[in-house]
Structures are given as C-alpha cells and as structure tokens.
Amino acid sequence: MRAEPRGGAIKRLLLLGGGHAHVRVLADLAARPLTGWQVHLVSPHRRQVYSGMLPGWVAGHYPIEACAIRLDALAAAAGATFHETAGVALDLARGAVLGADGTTLPFDALSIDTGPMPALQALPGAATHALPVRPIEQFIAAWPALVDRLLGQCRRFDLVIVGAGAAGVELAFAVRHRAALEGWSHLFVSVLGADALPLAGMPEATRRHAARLLAQRGIAWRGGVRATGLDAGQVRIDAGPPVPFDACLVSTGAAAPAWPAASGLATDAGGFVRVDRTLRSVSHPQVFAAGDVAALADARPKSGVFAVRAGPVLSHNLRAFCEGRALQPWTPQRQALYLVATGDRHALATWGRWSWSGRWVWRWKDRIDRRFMRRFGTPA
Numbered sequence: 001m002r003a004e005p006r007g008g009a010i011k012r013l014l015l016l017g018g019g020h021a022h023v024r025v026l027a028d029l030a031a032r033p034l035t036g037w038q039v040h041l042v043s044p045h046r047r048q049v050y051s052g053m054l055p056g057w058v059a060g061h062y063p064i065e066a067c068a069i070r071l072d073a074l075a076a077a078a079g080a081t082f083h084e085t086a087g088v089a090l091d092l093a094r095g096a097v098l099g100a101d102g103t104t105l106p107f108d109a110l111s112i113d114t115g116p117m118p119a120l121q122a123l124p125g126a127a128t129h130a131l132p133v134r135p136i137e138q139f140i141a142a143w144p145a146l147v148d149r150l151l152g153q154c155r156r157f158d159l160v161i162v163g164a165g166a167a168g169v170e171l172a173f174a175v176r177h178r179a180a181l182e183g184w185s186h187l188f189v190s191v192l193g194a195d196a197l198p199l200a201g202m203p204e205a206t207r208r209h210a211a212r213l214l215a216q217r218g219i220a221w222r223g224g225v226r227a228t229g230l231d232a233g234q235v236r237i238d239a240g241p242p243v244p245f246d247a248c249l250v251s252t253g254a255a256a257p258a259w260p261a262a263s264g265l266a267t268d269a270g271g272f273v274r275v276d277r278t279l280r281s282v283s284h285p286q287v288f289a290a291g292d293v294a295a296l297a298d299a300r301p302k303s304g305v306f307a308v309r310a311g312p313v314l315s316h317n318l319r320a321f322c323e324g325r326a327l328q329p330w331t332p333q334r335q336a337l338y339l340v341a342t343g344d345r346h347a348l349a350t351w352g353r354w355s356w357s358g359r360w361v362w363r364w365k366d367r368i369d370r371r372f373m374r375r376f377g378t379p380a
C-alpha cells in the first residue's frame with residue numbers, strides 16, 4: 001500500500017481531537033519531528049481528561065489535574081500548533097476543517113480521534129433532564145452543582161444512573177465511595193441496565209460479582225429495565241412505573257458525531273468513520289481515524305483499550321503517509337484487559353473469560369493509569 005500526499009511546499013497534517021491515539025502521535029512527534037510538514041492539533045479543550053481515571057476523581061482518589069493530559073504542552077513539545085476549538089464540519093473537496101469558532105483549518109492530511117458522542121437518541125428528554133457522562137468536560141463542570149444540590153437537600157436524595165456498562169457501574173461505585181467519605185448519608189444510588197446483570201460483554205462470573213458488590217455497597221441494581229425517556233425528576237421505563245430521581249446520570253454508550261457522514265466520508269450505519277486495516281478512510285485516502293469515532297475493519301468494542309492500542313499504528317501510518325512510504329496494516333487483539341474500579345480502592349479485572357478482583361487489582365489499575373499519564377507529561 002503506497003500513499004501519495006498532495007503536492008505543494010510545506011504540507012499540513014491536521015490532528016482533529018486529542019483522544020487516546022492522538023496523544024501517542026504527538027508524543028512520537030515530540031521524539032522525532034516530521035520534516036516538510038506542519039502539524040496542527042484541534043481540540044475544544046487544552047487538556048484531555050483520561051476517562052479511565054474519571055471515576056477515581058469522583059471517588060476522591062485523584063485531583064483532576066492527575067487525570068488530565070495537557071494537550072497544549074504536548075502539542076508544543078511536538079512542534080504542533082494548537083487550536084482551541086471543536087471541528088464542526090469537514091470540507092473534503094477543499095481539504096479543510098471548519099472550527100466552531102469560525103476558523104477554517106486547511107489540511108493535506110487529516111487524522112480524526114474525536115471520541116464518541118453520548119448515545120441519547122433512544123432516550124428523549126435525557127439532554128434536558130439528566131447529566132450525560134460525555135462530553136467529559138461538561139460532566140466535570142456540572143458535577144459541583146450536583147453536589148451542591150445534594151448538600152442543600154435534607155431529605156433522601158436519589159441519584160439514578162442509566163446505563164450499566166463499565167462507565168455507569170464505575171461511576172456508581174465511585175459516587176457511593178465518595179458518599180461514605182463525605183458522610184452523604186441521605187444519598188441513594190441506583191443503576192438501571194437493560195440486561196439482567198451489569199457489565200454486558202464481560203464474563204458471567206465478573207457480572208455476577210459486580211452485581212453482588214453493588215448490593216454490598218448499598219447501590220440498588222435494577223436489571224432487565226430499559227429506560228425509554230426522561231421527564232423532569234423521573235425516568236420512564238419499559239416495564240413498570242417511572243423511576244423517580246433527584247439527579248440522573250446517563251451513560252448509555254457511544255454514538256457518532258453527525259459531521260463525518262455529512263461531509264461525505266464513508267461511515268458505517270451508525271455514522272462512525274469507516275477505516276481499513278491501516279486506519280485510513282476507505283473513501284478518502286488523505287483521511288485517517290482512530291478511537292471510538294472509527295469503524296475498524298476488524299470490529300472491536302468501543303473502548304479506551306482499543307483507542308490506546310491504535311496509537312502506535314496511527315502514529316506509524318501518519319508518518320509513513322507524510323513521507324510517501326508504505327502503510328502498515330493492524331489487526332487489533334481479540335481480547336483486552338478490562339479493569340473496573342469499585343470505588344474503595346478495589347477493582348475487578350477481566351481478560352477473555354478470566355476474571356480477578358481485589359485491592360491488588362485496584363493497585364494494578366492505578367499503576368497502569370499513572371504510567372499512562374506520565375508518558376504524556378502528567379505528573380502522577
């Protein structure tokens with residue numbers, strides 16, 4: 001596979017989004033600059049909060065600075081120009097990204113790692129009456145007001161979490177742990193999930209273990225319940241009366257942003273950017289994508305694990321593309337290690353059908369997470 005960048009003098013490689021794969025690309029560029037190319041990074045925020053540590057921030061284990069990669073500093077080290085805006089449209093004919101601030105950002109090569117949008121289509125009212133866990137910066141900004149409401153209420157305060165994947169479950173444990181630390185004895189946490197057990201996709205033993213731990217921690221698990229919409233103060237469900245809440249968090253999976261499909265990029269049925277094994281768009285050879293926004297040739301779950309693993313491949317192939325060399329195909333691993341923190345410096349781990357749990361698992365996760373952050377300049 002050979003790649004031909006467009007003609008001209010100095011060319012522009014635009015990195016759209018500061019996701020897991022792009023931080024690796026930037027770190028590699030800092031170690032070995034790309035000659036003949038200007039690199040630009042576009043991100044709505046100067047930092048990238050690492051989702052794997054977000055529940056640890058909620059639980060009170062980490063200050064937010066320990067969970068954030070400074071994208072502006074990483075870009076500077078890589079010799080890249082940082083643009084603090086979100087891409088809202090792509091003009092593939094002209095080779096430009098339109099920023100939310102009205103700027104037009106031209107490119108000769110584009111790489112997209114903008115992560116997922118919250119999947120709220122099937123949950124009318126969620127955007128108005130609940131707090132989606134993504135975008136993460138919005139969640140972080142809204143969290144103190146939620147805590148203020150909790151502290152301002154003397155009677156029982158019901159926090160309902162809709163979605164029982166790793167994110168929803170970790171957040172439930174994290175909030176429960178924080179409540180124990182802070183003495184929020186009037187806080188009641190419930191998790192609603194469509195399956196009988198939480199953590200769909202993980203081994204049965206892990207899922208049962210998670211359900212037991214939820215019960216032990218005093219978190220109400222309501223499995224086999226599909227949320228159908230939200231009104232002020234209540235979640236409508238498919239089986240039974242609405243579930244009342246004082247606050248509701250929504251973590252129901254990943255959706256695609258609208259702009260890739262609108263631009264004419266080939267996407268899958270969900271609107272995720274279709275890429276080949278080299279992470280290159282199947283329709284536009286000057287465009288690459290990785291992380292949750294990409295629909296991989298070898299389909300894998302949308303997860304941080306695969307976004308991280310894509311980093312070295314993307315880094316290699318962007319460099320190869322810019323230098324006119326052959327691209328390298330990638331077959332993502334079939335199985336991935338998942339580590340689910342349960343709030344009190346205890347965690348569950350799964351690898352394929354294997355699973356473990358304990359405080360040592362949390363220390364293992366903590367070490368992996370901190371090492372990941374240190375690699376990108378975050379003191380941890």
Ligand SMILES: Cc1cc2nc3c(=O)[nH]c(=O)nc-3n(C[C@H](O)[C@H](O)[C@H](O)COP(=O)(O)OP(=O)(O)OC[C@H]3O[C@@H](n4cnc5c(N)ncnc54)[C@H](O)[C@@H]3O)c2cc1C
Nearest residue numbers: 017018019020051086087114115167291292303304305307
């Ligand atoms: C609470 C929580 C816990 C999780 N725990 C785990 C876990 O333990 N293990 C696991 O594998 N997965 C976990 N996940 C899932 C994981 O977060 C995602 O799969 C992962 O973040 C995807 O990485 P990414 O690089 O695709 O995007 P992201 O990490 O979302 O990064 C995308 C970046 O692009 C920026 N961006 C967004 N839109 C634009 C735009 N239009 N223009 C420019 N920039 C943009 C964003 O601000 C962000 O900085 C968790 C998710 C959450 C919410």
